Amino acid sequence: MEVPIKLAPHGAERFPEGLLVERNGAVMTLTIDREDDMNRLIPQVLVRLGSIAEALREDDQTQVLIITGAGSLFFSMGIMNPVIRAQLSKDEVVRLVMMANRVFDAIEALPQIVIACINGKVLAGAVELCLACDIRYAAEHATLCMPEAAWGGFPGAGGPVRLPQLVGRARALDLICTAREIDSQAMRDYGIVQDLYPGPTLRESVAAIAARMAASGPLATRGAKQIVNTRLAPGFKPARELADTLRRQLEWTHDVDEGIAAHRENRAPRFTGR
Secondary structure (H helix, E strand, O other), X not given: OOOOOOOXXXXXXEEOOOXXXXXXXXXXXXXXXXHHHOOOOOHHHHHHHHHHHHHXXXXXXXXXXXXXXXXXXXXXXXXXXXXXXXXXXXXXXXXXXXXHHHHHHHHHOOOOEEEEEEOOEEEOHHHXXXXXXXXXXXXXXXXXXXXXXXXXXXXXXXXXXXXXXXXXXXHHHHHHHHOOEEEHHHHHHHOOXXXXXXXXXXXXXXXXXXXXXXXXXXXXXXXXXXXXXXXXXXXXXXXXXXXXXXXXXXOOOHHHHHXXXXXXXXXXXXXXXX
């Protein structure tokens, strides 16, 4: 359950789950600061992200939100992998995926412009967090991968819903179904990110873009975002509902169990489509 919070009007605020929030004028930067855990989106981090999104809904001071990861190696390694999944019951897995969906939907629905500053490797559910942002910029050394299909599943927190809007139907299916990793150049070529920067200058470059956006009229930027979202909305709700339904059903299949077992045993999975 998301815990209501009141964000500090200025300065920096560190939350115990491993999130750092910093304000610079009308720009807020939210850093996933869990380098010792590859900036993973553990359940407590997702809950706190949800409470921050709730607080930002009525925040007239903030015009741009930047989401990034600490360090230079990982934006985030995501929510789950087969090792983590094996420690959870199927009901717990489904609840965690549904919570991620709610949080990412809330981030996408924010009135502010939300920028993903991809400072390193981004994997699985963390890709879906980036897709829920309005704009994405990446370091030149960043990579992206949605490995769920290799584990017997599919991205359940919005990947198949949002990715086609950026890269097209065929390329979305290619990236999801091959579970392959792509480099930053491919991320830009495909339209996933808008531009690339050397790692040491990424945050400074993205901050400058955010400051320029924040200096524009807030009614203009918020209005433009609302219009764009309304234009893209008609197919979103049915696709999200279908994704939730299929993801729940998937969790109790043989293939999911096989994918987890194969990863644990370091062997190729033997999927049967059941």
